[in-house]
Amino acid sequence: MIQLQSIEKVYRTDTVETLAINGINLDIAKGEFLSIMGPSGCGKSTLLNIMGLLDEPSKGLIKIDDQDISRFSDQQLARFRNEKLGFIFQSYHLINDLQVLDNVELPLLYRSSSAKERKALATAALEKVGLSNRLKHFPTQLSGGQRQRVAIARAIVGNPQIILADEPTGNLDSAMGNEIMDILLGLNKNEGTTIVMVTHDESMAHRTHRLVRLFDGSQVQ
């Protein structure tokens, strides 16, 4: 599903050159649930960004679903992200001025679908994460775990093939964290969604299919 070949990422400022990712090769199969772990500053978020087409590698090749991404224009990348990818962040990134239902609908707005379709899909997504009774609430009225569930609903509402999760349980206590993991595992098993998760939590990581460790920009395991 996702192929990374000889990926390098260099950050340049006026004075300093930082090599964030140093020649990584990675193949992720369809339907796989992959965890990426490593100490702070090892480049795992950077790698996730590159996989999620949010950032460009300085060198190397990316292929997703057998398509060579490196030649895509901004428009094409945007479309691709919209149709094939879903994102979950550590700090949820919900829009506080919109109700839960409107937040979940967001990705569908960038496709052509009618208001009725959007509402139906969003409601279904929220049901899957067990929040059907909170449609009209605002994010500020929800707990951390509930917010992350809304974020997951948003990530899956468009039926993406791949979900990229950046420390999804980082801001939650262990009970809530486990709940979230359950939902993600369920998605992976029932819908066959490919999931790549960056995490600090060993116990969470061991519940997934494969674990990749990074250190100083290179793969070590």
Next chain:
Amino acid sequence: MLKNYFKIAIAVLKRRKFFTFISLFGISFTLTILMVATAFIDKLLSPDYPDYKRDRSLYVATMEYKNTKQGWLNRSDASYYFFDHYVSTLKSIDKMAISSYATASNAYVNNKKLVIEYKYTNADFWNVLEYKFLEGKPFGKQEINNAEQVAVISEETKKAYFGDEKSVVGKYISADNISYRVIGVVANVSKTLYNLKGDMYIPLSLDKGNRPGNPELMGSYNAILLAKSKADVPKVLKEYNQMMKKVPIPKDFDKVYSNADPFFESMTRRIAGEGSTDGKGIVITMITGFTLLFLLLPTINLVNINITRILERSSEIGVRKAFGASSKTLVYQFIVENLILTLLGGIIGVFFSLLAIYLINSANLISNMRLTLNFTVLFYSFILCVFFGLISGVYPAWRMSKLNIVKALKAQ
């Protein structure tokens, strides 16, 4: 403490140059307009050449007949007869200056046409007002009694009529086809003193319209009553009003009004008043209203920008609060910052005002009016700056003091 605030304020202003620029632009421009308007009002109201004794003068400009039942009104300047027969009997008056409103006449010199506006005056006119004689002297009681055809002319008229001649006393000037001998030349009067400005001043005994014995109270004259001292002015006013009660009411009407007003009221009565009300309240309300309306948009704008600036610094504010700064301290700091900004804008405004005034004066928009930025104007402008700074700073400061520390810290 204040010095600290000052240093912080300057640092903050330097940090976000764009916001500072917008704020300064808005403030300085708003204040420039207000300062020029203040200079203009000051020019109108302050004692100005040749009327320097305003604080002990009362101005009589109108005669009004009213029929309150039918709602008819007749209003005009007063007649010479009124001043001569009634007003001169007042004992508390020191002197009275009587003059007609300026009548236009034409003179044709060197194939050019000149409009000469002339005023008839009495002898005391020259004693009450302080005209500056560049040449010659005014006419006095003797010339008036003898109905001598003499004239005092303005500097402008001298230049327009006689060209570059150095001295014109003794020469003749012709207006309305009558020749007058020039006996004095005075410095130009600004048009803002509409009741004193004239191109030529001649003795009122030459006014053929003044038929002796005609008891008509309406005419074309106005007067300035000079009290012996500032404290005497209320006495003069009281005597004047007593005198008015004895003036006969003409046929077809039931009330007669003529007012002796201090300078400001004489202007407001003209604009918004009539015999029974001096219109002062209306004029002051109108001017205040317009100023506030004018300030409305710049204030909203400045408040908007200020709030934006504050919210942008919310993490800094959160940190300060976390380390012990009370809300009060922060509010003071912000208000001081805003005042500094406003005063800076005010200083820039002063420069722009000087420029604007220079341009207005050289364009001679209103003839001979020279605006100045004197201390009165600067003082009022300073008050305006402070006022403006406070109203645009209070609401944002209040908003800022309400920021929750944790939320503010998280915001960045």
Next chain:
Amino acid sequence: MFKHLFKLIWNKKKQNFLFLTEILVSFLVIFAVFSFLTFYFQNYSKPLGFEYKKVWAITYDNRMLTKNTDSASTFYENLHKSLKSMPKIEEVSYSSSNFPYSNSNMSTVVKQGDKKFDYVNNYDVGADYNKVWNISLLEGRWFLPEDKIGKNKKIIINETLKTLIFGKEKAVGKLVGDHENKEKMQVIGVVQDVKANGDFWPAGSAMFVQPDTAQIKYTSTILIKVSADADATFESELYKFMANTMKGSVEIKHLEEMRDSKNEVTIIPMVIFITIASFLIINVALGLFGVLWYNINKRKGEIGLRRAIGASANAVSYQLVMESMILATMSLIVGCFFAVQFPLLSVFNIPASVYIIAILLSILFIYLLVFACSLYPGKQAARIHPAIALHEE
């Protein structure tokens, strides 16, 4: 998408309160400016209705002249002949002191049946008045000497008054009443509207009458049309002649100069008003720009998110510009509510079309202003790198 943006803004209305107020007040200021400009322009584009270029007005003090009706008649007849015979004078007419471009106003009331028409400018005119000004007749004829006798007073009215009283019908021959509805006056002609108050003010209703013989002794204004080569030398001779004849003060004014003064009274305050309004708006524009720029910065996370989810860079800038336009619309709706009272209530008796045009122009102006101010911040938003934006916290 639109509904989504609207929901977003509606939920944030408290935060945007100041922005909305600024737009509202700016709209009202612009509405005032455009109302004035439209009013003046509408009047300016109407035809002048007369020729003023070579017309001079001689005003004089008549106190020294005879008060005897017969002697006065003879005196003025002779004066008319003498003036007309001067080589450089083409037409002569006596007039009341309220001729076009003068600072004098005389108005009266005209009644018809139970309808009342106020503020009808009342001009006393001599026999050749129309020739001095070259006023064109739309119906009927000008005065003839025999009109002075007869049962009903003969009058001539202007186009505006005719339309007010008679609508589209012909007016000649019909009767109207004076202010007490006792005396009936007969219309013998209708003239084109004359813009007597300067180029920027409507002509208003007007009626022209011939003064009675008894009123001739009160005349204090003579209007003359001079030939193209009448210069200052001629004027000084004329002046001497008049001063000697009238034995009082005389003034000769050129209508061209009087017209300029009249127009100045309108133009100068207007110019000042527009200058001040422009600077206020520049102020507002800069302020809006700053506020919008700040708002973008505050929402970096949201923008990064939208990019992650699939919005293209253009979609993001489009969104931000649209948001500002929607905010502007919200203010404009409130603003229009206030502004539309003006045509509905016919404030100041100005035709509704002036206000409607002003409202439309102001709306357009505000939209352009907001669009321009949000364009640059919008483009800046598009350049936000999603990876950086999402990981800033």
